[in-house]
Amino acid sequence: MFLGEYRHSIDTKKRLSVPSKFRRELGGSIVLTRGLDLSLFLYPREEWERIAQKLSALPAGQAATRGFVRLMLAGAEEIALDVLGRILIPEHLRTYARLRQQVIVTGVYNRLEIWDEQLWNGYKKKVEKDADMLAEKLGEIGAF
Amino acid sequence: MFLGEYRHSIDTKKRLSVPSKFRRELGGSIVLTRGLDLSLFLYPREEWERIAQKLSALPAGQAATRGFVRLMLAGAEEIALDVLGRILIPEHLRTYARLRQQVIVTGVYNRLEIWDEQLWNGYKKKVEKDADMLAEKLGEIGAF
DNA sequence: ATGAAAGTGGGGATAAGTGGGAAATTTAAA
DNA sequence: TTTAAATTTCCCACTTATCCCCACTTTCAT
Numbered sequence: 001m002f003l004g005e006y007r008h009s010i011d012t013k014k015r016l017s018v019p020s021k022f023r024r025e026l027g028g029s030i031v032l033t034r035g036l037d038l039s040l041f042l043y044p045r046e047e048w049e050r051i052a053q054k055l056s057a058l059p060a061g062q063a064a065t066r067g068f069v070r071l072m073l074a075g076a077e078e079i080a081l082d083v084l085g086r087i088l089i090p091e092h093l094r095t096y097a098r099l100r101q102q103v104i105v106t107g108v109y110n111r112l113e114i115w116d117e118q119l120w121n122g123y124k125k126k127v128e129k130d131a132d133m134l135a136e137k138l139g140e141i142g143a144f
Numbered sequence: 145m146f147l148g149e150y151r152h153s154i155d156t157k158k159r160l161s162v163p164s165k166f167r168r169e170l171g172g173s174i175v176l177t178r179g180l181d182l183s184l185f186l187y188p189r190e191e192w193e194r195i196a197q198k199l200s201a202l203p204a205g206q207a208a209t210r211g212f213v214r215l216m217l218a219g220a221e222e223i224a225l226d227v228l229g230r231i232l233i234p235e236h237l238r239t240y241a242r243l244r245q246q247v248i249v250t251g252v253y254n255r256l257e258i259w260d261e262q263l264w265n266g267y268k269k270k271v272e273k274d275a276d277m278l279a280e281k282l283g284e285i286g287a288f
Numbered sequence: 289a290t291g292a293a294a295g296t297g298g299g300g301a302t303a304a305g306t307g308g309g310a311a312a313t314t315t316a317a318a
Numbered sequence: 319t320t321t322a323a324a325t326t327t328c329c330c331a332c333t334t335a336t337c338c339c340c341a342c343t344t345t346c347a348t
Binding site for chain 2: 031036049052055056060063064066067068069070071073074075076077078090091092
């Protein structure tokens with residue numbers, strides 16, 4: 001399980017160090033994808049294959065579903081860590097997530113998320129505001 | 145599994161580089177076909193044969209189905225990569241997909257898609273608008 | 289304080305994408 | 319049938335991006 005929040009920077013060559021704590025669990029084969037809320041998701045390959053299989057099994061007849069599947073699959077990239085544990089972030093994904101130099105890498109259960117630092121801070125603030133409501137929901141599902 | 149999004153250009157001789165990442169998996173024998181939503185599909189030969197078989201197995205009773213199947217099968221061309229990994233796009237397919245100079249080549253699970261850049265950008269925007277619905281879908285299938 | 293590990297930065301080799309000339313082939317026209 | 323035009327194929331060259339390697343700095347733990 002991935003846990004923790006790290007502040008890293010993207011260098012002039014579009015490289016980003018994956019926090020060393022995560023590298024072992026990620027394994028050698030990694031998939032970087034378009035995530036939710038303007039973030040990117042990083043999965044170990046096996047985990048991603050589970051998702052890709054489900055996506056590809058959705059009915060291709062409906063235009064909306066087709067578009068969705070297309071966006072998710074085309075928005076994914078199989079990438080590799082370089083010798084020093086860095087990844088190269090493709091242009092279209094960097095654009096999608098509005099990544100600038102400072103980014104946040106967080107562990108979220110079965111994946112990592114990559115956020116632009118400012119978006120992350122804004123998102124956190126917004127979520128904290130809703131904390132009370134969230135607490136209620138959590139109670140409902142029997143957490144805590 | 146084909147994944148990713150690449151921006152390439154068609155040169156004055158109607159040639160298009162296939163992203164090198166895809167070449168190995170495509171193999172030597174390739175089929176280029178009229179796709180859905182004004183794109184072209186590119187399949188490894190074996191994969192295409194599977195699909196052609198499915199298409200031809202559809203009930204031919206309904207005129208609409210018959211027409212669709214005919215269009216898909218008739219629009220297919222077997223093509224080859226040149227020494228540098230480029231394909232030559234036949235006139236009628238280039239016209240169908242409205243390809244200009246800048247095109248996007250995407251990996252979508254078992255095929256590649258070729259889009260005119262502007263059409264692709266417009267399509268992405270349209271699909272992204274439905275992000276909320278998409279997120280719900282994601283929850284439904286247990287992805288993420 | 290010291291050593292080891294992690295993050296950051298950059299030079300240079302290699303590969304990929306792009307463009308164009310010229311030979312070879314095909315098509316059309318005379 | 320021959321000639322001319324157009325298209326395709328093969329080849330080579332240029333530019334840009336990616337990969338590999340090394341080195342410096344910072345952080346953390348001993």
